[in-house]
Amino acid sequence: MRKAKFERKTKETDISVELDLDGTGKAEINTPIGFLNHMLELFTFFSRIDLKLKASGDVNVDLHHTVEDAGLSIGEVFFKALSDKTGIHRFGHAATPMDEALSQVVVDISGRPFLVYKSVQLPEKIGEMDSELFEVFFQAFAFRSRITLHINMLYGDNGHHIIESCFKGLGRAMRQAVKVTDQDVPSTKGVL
Numbered sequence: 001m002r003k004a005k006f007e008r009k010t011k012e013t014d015i016s017v018e019l020d021l022d023g024t025g026k027a028e029i030n031t032p033i034g035f036l037n038h039m040l041e042l043f044t045f046f047s048r049i050d051l052k053l054k055a056s057g058d059v060n061v062d063l064h065h066t067v068e069d070a071g072l073s074i075g076e077v078f079f080k081a082l083s084d085k086t087g088i089h090r091f092g093h094a095a096t097p098m099d100e101a102l103s104q105v106v107v108d109i110s111g112r113p114f115l116v117y118k119s120v121q122l123p124e125k126i127g128e129m130d131s132e133l134f135e136v137f138f139q140a141f142a143f144r145s146r147i148t149l150h151i152n153m154l155y156g157d158n159g160h161h162i163i164e165s166c167f168k169g170l171g172r173a174m175r176q177a178v179k180v181t182d183q184d185v186p187s188t189k190g191v192l
């Protein structure tokens with residue numbers, strides 16, 4: 001069963017997350033940040049992975065800790081659920097439009113954490129989130145899941161559309177990458 005749970009409690013945040021890689025896209029997302037909930041629901045729907053996330057945090061300080069710890073907790077639960085990565089497709093990519101916006105997201109479940117983040121000009125805030133927090137989220141996710149993640153915003157005018165296309169794209173790319181398509185670990189080294 002490719003499922004995992006992860007819990008993390010610090011003085012800044014309290015997070016629990018559950019993941020089923022062979023789900024149907026069912027999301028139960030509960031954080032104090034409405035725009036992040038919206039993005040993670042879209043990510044889950046398009047990934048066809050089941051994701052349950054409950055997060056609280058010191059949002060009276062700002063949203064940074066909660067966004068970062070949500071990203072790393074989701075990353076960790078992916079890492080655990082993928083286990084030895086037998087049979088996975090490993091790579092995934094998606095070019096995703098949303099009206100006037102287009103982004104490209106490419107993943108490699110490589111065991112080598114890396115983020116390339118190419119942003120276009122975004123408004124200072126999208127929803128209640130400072131725009132710099134999206135890079136914080138993707139960085140935490142990529143590093144704790146140990147995946148190589150490229151987020152490439154190509155163009156767009158509306159910040160909500162641009163970021164939404166990235167989260168949908170991440171869902172679509174991860175859907176391809178985690179799918180079991182073979183019998184072996186997909187590396188010439190025999191291990192990922």
Ligand SMILES: [Mn+2]
Binds near residue numbers: 038160164
């Ligand atoms: Mn939307």
